[in-house]
Every structure is written in C-alpha cells, then in structure tokens.
Amino acid sequence: MVLRALRSMIGLLLLAQASVANAALDIEIIGAGEHQIPVAIVPFGGDGKLAQAINEVVVGDLTRSGLFRLVDLAGKSPHELAEVSYPDWQVRGADALAIGTVAVQTNGRIEARFRLLDVVKQVELIGQAVSANGDQVRAVGHRVADLIYEKLTGDKGVFGTRIAYVNRQGRKFSLLVADSDGYNEQTVLAQNEPIMSPAWSPDGSHLAYVSFETGRATIYVQSLYTNQRLVLANFRGSNSAPAWSPDGKQLAIVLTRDGSSQIYLVRSDGSGVRRISFSGAIDTEPNFSPDGQTLLFTSDRGGSAQIYSMPAEGGAGQRMTFGEGNNFSPRYSSDGKGFVYTHYINGKFYIATQDFQNGQVEILTAGGWEKKPSFAPNGKIILFASEARGRGILATVSSDGRVQQRMFTQSGDAREPVWGPHL
Amino acid sequence: MKKLVISIVLVNLLASCASEKPKEPEAAVPESAPVVTAPVATPEAAPAPAPAPVVAVDPLNDPANILAKRSIYYPFDVSAVQDADKPIVLAHAKYLSEHLDRKIRVEGNADERGSNEYNLALGQRRADGVKKMLELGGAKAGQIETASYGEEKPKATGHDEASWSQNRRSDIKY
Structure with missing residues (x-):
C-alpha cells in the first residue's frame, strides 16, 4: 500500500x-494487424443470457486488438471437449477454438469453465475456470479474452x-x-x-x-x-x-x-x-x-x-x-x-x-x-x-x-x- | 430571436474588423454608479447652503477609464506583456499602489495548441508576468494572487485563430 x-x-x-453507465459505446475500428490469427469463439453453454453477455465482451476485445479474425461458426456450438469435431474447424480455417460453459453458483458468483483448443494440432491449450462476483459479467469476459490473447500472441493481455x-x-x-x-x-x-x-x-x-x-x-x-x-x-x-x-x-x-x-x-x-x-x-x-x-x-x-x-x-x-x-x-x-x-x-x-x-x-x-x-x-x-x-x-x-x-x-x-x- | 440575430451580426462585424488583436468585449464593468453629481441647491433654499458633498468616483467603476480594460492578450506561445497592453497593466499598477487595501487575482489562460499541462504552465507564466509588471509599476506583491487555467476554460471554443486569440489572455480580477 x-x-x-x-x-x-x-x-x-x-x-x-x-x-x-452501461449504455452502448460506439466503437469504430480502422485497419488490421499484419498477421491475424483465425479463431472460433463459440458462445458458452449453460446460462444463455450470461453466455451471450460474456461472448460479446470476448469477441469485442479480440476484434478490437486487430490481431484476430473471427471465424464463422456455421451453426456449430460445441461446449464440451467430447462435442468437438476438429475437422469441422480445420475446414473453416480456424487455428484455435474456444468453448465452455457458464453458470451462477449457489453463492451468487459466476463461474465460466472454458477451453482453448489448437485446431491444427488437436490439443488443449488452456483448460481453466474463471469466476467473479455476479455483477462482474464483463470482467469474466475480459479475463477469458486475456487468456486467449496471451496464449495465442505470447503477450500479456490488457483487456482486464x-x-x-x-x-x-x-x-x-x-x-x-x-x-x-x-x-x-x-x-x-x-x-x-x-x-x-x-x-x-x-x-x-x-x-x-x-x-x-x-x-x-x-x-x-x-x-x-x-x-x-x-x-x-x-x-x-x-x-x-x-x-x-x-x-x-x-x-x-x-x-x-x-x-x-x-x-x-x-x-x-x-x-x-x-x-x-x-x-x-x-x-x-x-x-x-x-x-x-x-x-x-x-x-x-x-x-x-x-x-x-x-x-x-x-x-x-x-x-x-x-x-x-x-x-x-x-x-x-x-x-x-x-x-x-x-x-x-x-x-x-x-x-x-x-x-x-x-x-x-x-x-x-x-x-x-x-x-x-x-x-x-x-x-x-x-x-x-x-x-x-x-x-x-x-x-x-x-x-x-x-x-x-x-x-x-x-x-x-x-x-x-x-x-x-x-x- | 431578433435580438439573437442582431448580436450575431454584431459579432460578425466585430470579427471582420478584428485585426491581430481581438476586440475584447470591454471588461464587464460593474453596472454601478453612473457619475454621481451633487444635488443642486434650490435658489429659494436656506441662506447658508451646505457645501455640495464631494462624491469620489472610483475610477475602477468608470467604463471610460483605462482601468475598465481587464484583459491582456498575447501572441502564440508568448508570455511577455506586449507593448500595446503595457499601459493597461501600468494603469492597474498605479491604481493598486494608491489603493493598498485592494487585492486582485490575475488569471492566465492559453489556447489549446500544446498539451494541457504545458498550457497550464504557459498561462501561469503569463499571469506571473503581469504580476511582475504590476509590482514594477508600484503595486505590492501581497495585493496580487496569480493562477492559471491553461486551456481548461476557453472563452471561445473554435479550432481557429479567431478563438485562439481570445483565449491567449490574462484577466485581472478585482
């Protein structure tokens, strides 16, 4: 201190x-990074409303960095490892895939369990739980985005x-x-x-x-x-x-x-x-x-x-x-x-x-x-x-x-x- | 509405005839005492008319006096009082030296070209420059407080010389 x-x-x-004040900001992005990493971000399973809110934050953060290209999900929505078919994502050109679930726990905290998968090598890069107080949905999203950013770029994330x-x-x-x-x-x-x-x-x-x-x-x-x-x-x-x-x-x-x-x-x-x-x-x-x-x-x-x-x-x-x-x-x-x-x-x-x-x-x-x-x-x-x-x-x-x-x-x-x- | 149109026309007129130096809207003079004349004794009045009371008019309140001018203007990134404005500062110095009970505040301002912090420093240097000249003219240091608002309180908000010239300014406030 x-x-x-x-x-x-x-x-x-x-x-x-x-x-x-959570009213929408108007954000404009100009330009793109030299090498954009193609990544698929599947909205989490579980609590649909929470999952949607978190997904918006994650997608927004990664897009604004200019370093990622969001791959179209084409209706696929795996949430567990067992539901992932790697060829589906290889076909779409994704290098990485993020999946997971989110739920409100009995103590009111939000917990998101998510995995980041290397689509080419077909291995798990991250398997982690992120939790926060019930009113900090955006903080959960920023944390997930930071973890993805760090693993795929090698630099520390700053979304949080x-x-x-x-x-x-x-x-x-x-x-x-x-x-x-x-x-x-x-x-x-x-x-x-x-x-x-x-x-x-x-x-x-x-x-x-x-x-x-x-x-x-x-x-x-x-x-x-x-x-x-x-x-x-x-x-x-x-x-x-x-x-x-x-x-x-x-x-x-x-x-x-x-x-x-x-x-x-x-x-x-x-x-x-x-x-x-x-x-x-x-x-x-x-x-x-x-x-x-x-x-x-x-x-x-x-x-x-x-x-x-x-x-x-x-x-x-x-x-x-x-x-x-x-x-x-x-x-x-x-x-x-x-x-x-x-x-x-x-x-x-x-x-x-x-x-x-x-x-x-x-x-x-x-x-x-x-x-x-x-x-x-x-x-x-x-x-x-x-x-x-x-x-x-x-x-x-x-x-x-x-x-x-x-x-x-x-x-x-x-x-x-x-x-x-x-x- | 009509009034508004007229004032816009006026502003345009002022702007079009403005040379380098902005026409300052003559410092707001307290709308007090129009020159007070002594009551005239009536002819039929008492044999020994009382002498007309002498009403001292504070020159500070006389809109025609140079003391009504309270703003000093500067070229870009300059903090020295310009020759044209020196008589204004010296007039205030003289007034202060004759009214040691009066205190003033000099507020420096800058246009927005520069960082906010640099402009704060520039405004302070402008105000301190006015203070120094006031002291040279006979005012006492204890009568003068200085402050700067930098570019934080612009009088005019355009991104153009017409606005900037208004904002490069020190104000003398009684």
Whole structure:
C-alpha cells in the first residue's frame, strides 16, 4: 500500500458514488494487424443470457486488438471437449477454438469453465475456470479474452485493465474510471471546475490528479477503494502534472511556488517536497522510467516545447526531440526501450514514438487533434485523446500503427486519458 | 430571436474588423454608479447652503477609464506583456499602489495548441508576468494572487485563430 500515513485526510463530500453507465459505446475500428490469427469463439453453454453477455465482451476485445479474425461458426456450438469435431474447424480455417460453459453458483458468483483448443494440432491449450462476483459479467469476459490473447500472441493481455479520463460537458467536469473498452465507467469526482492529468499509482489503488476546486491547480491523491483523498500539493501558483515513481513511494510534480514551472519530488503523503529542476523555463509533464532512475519531461528551455530527459534525482537535462515542430507529453514504454509523445506541427497533433537505441521516430497516426498518449501495460496499444464529429473522444492505436479504434463515449468531451496498470 | 440575430451580426462585424488583436468585449464593468453629481441647491433654499458633498468616483467603476480594460492578450506561445497592453497593466499598477487595501487575482489562460499541462504552465507564466509588471509599476506583491487555467476554460471554443486569440489572455480580477 502506497499511502500509509495519510496527512490531512479529507472525506469526499462530492458525488463519488459509482454510477455505472452501461449504455452502448460506439466503437469504430480502422485497419488490421499484419498477421491475424483465425479463431472460433463459440458462445458458452449453460446460462444463455450470461453466455451471450460474456461472448460479446470476448469477441469485442479480440476484434478490437486487430490481431484476430473471427471465424464463422456455421451453426456449430460445441461446449464440451467430447462435442468437438476438429475437422469441422480445420475446414473453416480456424487455428484455435474456444468453448465452455457458464453458470451462477449457489453463492451468487459466476463461474465460466472454458477451453482453448489448437485446431491444427488437436490439443488443449488452456483448460481453466474463471469466476467473479455476479455483477462482474464483463470482467469474466475480459479475463477469458486475456487468456486467449496471451496464449495465442505470447503477450500479456490488457483487456482486464482499466483506464481513467476526464469528461467535460459544458462547465461540468468528471473524472472517470472505466474498463479498457470504455464500458463500466465509474465517477471518481464530479464538479464544475476543471480536472486534469489523472495518474494511476503503480498498484492501481489510487489516482493522483489536478483539480481547480480551490481556485487554482491543486494536486490530490484519491483512493479508488475508499474515495478518501488528500491534498498532495497546494502551494501558491499552480500545482500540477503528478507522476508516480515505479515503487509508488514518491511522485514527481510541477510547482510554480519558486518561480516558473519546475519539477519537484514529493513523498506520496505530501511530505518532503524537493526541487530537482532548475531551468527557469517551463519544465513539466515528468514521467518516470520503469527502473525509476530517469525522468522524461517537456521543457521550453531551448526556446520551444521539446522533450528532455534527466536523472530522477536531479541533474543536467538532455534534449530528446529535434527537428520541426513542438513535442509534448512523453511517457515511457513499459520495457523502457522507448517513449510515446505528442508531436505538433503545421496545426496538427500526431501520436509518435521514439526508440532510445536508434533514435528512430515513428508517427503512428494520421494527425488531427490527438493528445496525451499512454501505453497499455503490455506496450502493444497506445491510448490517447482525439476528436471526431466535433467531440473529444478516446482513441487507441497499436504500437505498430496498424490498428486504430475510436471510442465515442455517451456525451461530452473525453480528455486526458491514461491507461492503468495490471492489477 | 431578433435580438439573437442582431448580436450575431454584431459579432460578425466585430470579427471582420478584428485585426491581430481581438476586440475584447470591454471588461464587464460593474453596472454601478453612473457619475454621481451633487444635488443642486434650490435658489429659494436656506441662506447658508451646505457645501455640495464631494462624491469620489472610483475610477475602477468608470467604463471610460483605462482601468475598465481587464484583459491582456498575447501572441502564440508568448508570455511577455506586449507593448500595446503595457499601459493597461501600468494603469492597474498605479491604481493598486494608491489603493493598498485592494487585492486582485490575475488569471492566465492559453489556447489549446500544446498539451494541457504545458498550457497550464504557459498561462501561469503569463499571469506571473503581469504580476511582475504590476509590482514594477508600484503595486505590492501581497495585493496580487496569480493562477492559471491553461486551456481548461476557453472563452471561445473554435479550432481557429479567431478563438485562439481570445483565449491567449490574462484577466485581472478585482
């Protein structure tokens, strides 16, 4: 637990009740992976209504990844191993087949027993039971999809992880947490003053964020389990851009209490504030490397906004981005080998990545109003804020740039998204 | 409805004659005291008419005074007060130096080109720049609080220069 000594704990009076909105999101997928794995997903046997709900989640997750092609079932619906006729699926070109059953147990929990079968080799790849509380049908679906994804791609699945973002509707701002597909959203904070820069603690238990309810940018840390929160920094001027260290013990933050926006370290209880950047320019948007040794950040010390790197304990900054245009919002990939950022040139924002070893820059998106990228914890997908149909929306792009999706939330402008960690 | 049409026409007129610098809708001046004139003593009045009471008009409430201008505008990614707006800041500095009991808040804002955090920092630097100039002009540091809203509270919401120029702004609030 990251926050043992909560100084000046404030019980949240504001609306923080989990308001579950399950109305359909509108999701568009553009592009496809280079090698799509053909897979057949048979709706589970047992409780038909549950099976249908789980199937929708599994199929949705696998489709959105762009890495799978769903094979037509042609009326076949085996649920047990004994009912599977491998030639049926070989004929349809499926490499893998998922079957199973689902039931509500006497204690109210949902249990899905499922198998993933290698159609070509005719062997079982996974045989597993997944269970969850009765109201967490989608979580069961995400878990099944993650298991399938992991077995067939070799990468850890992220369908069961969560995202945070800010929704702006007129003057009303809400800080929301949702499943990785945008469903199952819960309101963390709702108010008539802006909210910015949500940041997940490494264990996923807390969000740090910037709220203007005091009349100036103030940093809060809030528990997602108890909703209790503390003021992390509320010095004169602006307090902003919180970023957790990988061990969760401290945060890098940006304060203007001594002049221009500079980077400081602070313990997660708000104590021990220590300045580590001394440029006199704007230094902001710090982000820790996975080993906690280095910070990437945005600075205009060279005359325009660019990305720099510096030791997390303080020290000289090294410029990382060059060339035309401005660059913002750097975030390390989970393996620390590169970073994603926002590139601005000729009136358009793009999502770009840079590799530390060879310095290669890749522009992943077509450009537009695209801001604030963050990697999924497996490094394969990047979540960012975009705009379409005149609204702020959530969007993702695969880290190879091949598959994009746009998620239209129910109303208002989605802003400032950030992908949470594995729990 | 008619009123709406007229205001749209007005806005268009303003927009079409707007040069680099946006025509700010003159800072909302508290709709108080139209200049108060002393009551005129009637001719038949008492032999020793009382001297007309002197009514001090706070220049802050005079829509014709430069102090009615409360917004400072900037070019893209610039936080220094431009020459054209310096007289406004210095007038407020003078007023504050003569009214040490008055306190103000300077709020910096930015257009949406940049990350939200960079724009917050830029807005803060704009507000702090105004504060510094106010202090040079005689105001005391303790009279001035600064804050930034970055791009979070845009006055105009279009993705175009007409909107952006309105949003690159510091507001002086009494």
